[in-house]
Amino acid sequence: MAQEGYAAANGIGCLQDGKPPDETDNANYFCEYAFLYHQMDMLEDEHRTGSYFNAIAWNPDSFKDKVVLDVGAGSGILSIFAAKAGAKEVFAVEATDMAVRSRKIIQAQGLSHIIKVVQGTVETVTLPYMVDVIISEWMGYFLLRESMLDSVLIARDRFLKPGGALFPSHATLFLAPVGSAKACREKQQTFDGERQHFDDFNDAMTNYYGSDFSCMRGEFLEEQRKYYLQTGMFVNLTPKQLASGGSPLLEIDLLRITVEDLKDVEKPLTCSMRPHFVERLSSRGRIQREKERRISKDTQLEGFTGYFNVMFRGSPQNPTKEVIELTTAPTAGTATHWGQQLFGFFPPLQAKSGDVLECRLRIKRQKKNHRLLQLEAAFTLGSEGNVREKREDTWYVD
Known part of the structure; x- marks a missing residue:
């Protein structure tokens, strides 16, 4: 459908608040984001907030004279960054009553003439016209917990112009085997x-x-x-606790993926964890990868961990000049409010020198709460066709 026809069919042409989330979803998810303490917790995550600031402030050409949509705006900080980078107009969509507070914050910055706060879910609000850029901080534990990416993709399909950009534009979910994990031993005890x-x-x-x-x-x-x-644990691991570098399990291009893709779990995701690369954070917030041998000696694998990176590349028609990467990888001296999710092997797997840990994993949404995840995984440990251990189980991201 042409964008003009789409706009007409969906009532685009005036700015209107939308509906609040339903009571169950509000109680399970949205209500937490209405509290200032929770917004402050996220804002105080220097790597998170700083990465978004750098992605926007260091790429003013991607925002100058552009119309921007901020999905799940919260305190309005990303909208403020966009306005200061030269955006012509910003629609800050926030489902909770934090919208009332963000209006005050935006007014205090002298930016009310650029930023318009729209209260309601992005699925139900109406904007007067299409936008050039969508910004959002949608990532949850294990990347996909909270299912907020659904809302970003719906906003993309409803409001983003052809050739428009999403910030971030790409995301990757990694798995890595964990050697020593005191948290796993404590859970077993x-x-x-x-x-x-x-x-x-x-x-x-x-x-x-x-x-x-x-x-x-x-x-x-x-x-x-x-x-x-079976329930994932919030941890902040160090690189030394990993038995191998992280391996990509799921790679997402936000311009291409659909909500249906996220819900379709018939085909399992796969990855191999072997001597790989160790990720370290540079002084400018970029990832440096260094070769380091892992599973190079007999060792015990007490669990596996999941973490993610997101990239700010813009779009082919509106690329960024400075590509920024935000990572939640175990890195020395840098932690985020996401941390990593740790899942235990009970009992631990006994790895030998040169082993490869193969994983087949389905990421499903829990039936009782679609914003929580259920991981159905099968692990195979061995080398050169010699399978010595298999492990199948279900883990949960609550």
Whole structure:
């Protein structure tokens, strides 16, 4: 459909607030972003906020005299960056009551004549015309938790001009095997303690009240296993804790991917983790990759971790001159509010020198809350066709 026809069919031609999120989604997700403390937590992440600032401020030609849409604007900081970079007009769309506060913040900067705050979900607001650039900080734990990317893609399809740019433009999800992980050992110890906890509980119920709960032991341990052993942990790892460099599992071009692509999990993602590259953060916020041998000796793999990078490249018609990369990789001295997600192998895998860890993984959305993730993974450890260990399990990103 031509953009003009699309605009007419979708009521583009006036600026209108949209609908708030439904009560369930607000309780599960949006309400948290209405609090200043949460916005401050994100703003105080210097690598996050600084990367967005650099991507916008160092590429003024990508914003000068452009119309910009900020999806999930929160405090309005990205809108402020865009306006200061020379944007002609900025629509800051925010679903929560943080929109009221962002208006005050924007007014205090003297930018109300450029930035228009629109309250409502981006799926329901109406803009007067199409935009040249969409900016958004949509990434969640393990890149895709929160499913906010859905909203960015819907905004792209509703409002972005042909040839328009998204900031960020690309994203990559990485997996890496973890050697030493104290958090995994602590989780195993706690889970083991729950076995005794239930037995003590059942003895007390039997002795004092004549009620035997032993029929529930299996279900109790299944609950506890999911909580302690199958749910991802927020961590800030160091490069030394990795048994290999990260391997790309999923690469996303935001101009091309669709919401349907994100929901289609029939084909598993695959990656191989082997002696690879170690990622280090340079002084200008870029990733430097250095060769370093890993799984070069017999070692124990206590888990695997997931993290992501996003790139600010603009679009083919509106490319950036300075390409900025924001990474959440385990790097010495730099941590983000995303950290990494750590998933344990219980018991650990025993790796030999020269081994390769192959992974097949499906990323699904949890049925009870579509913003949370369920990972169905199969790992194979070995070398040159000699498979020594296999591990299949389900892990959760809550």
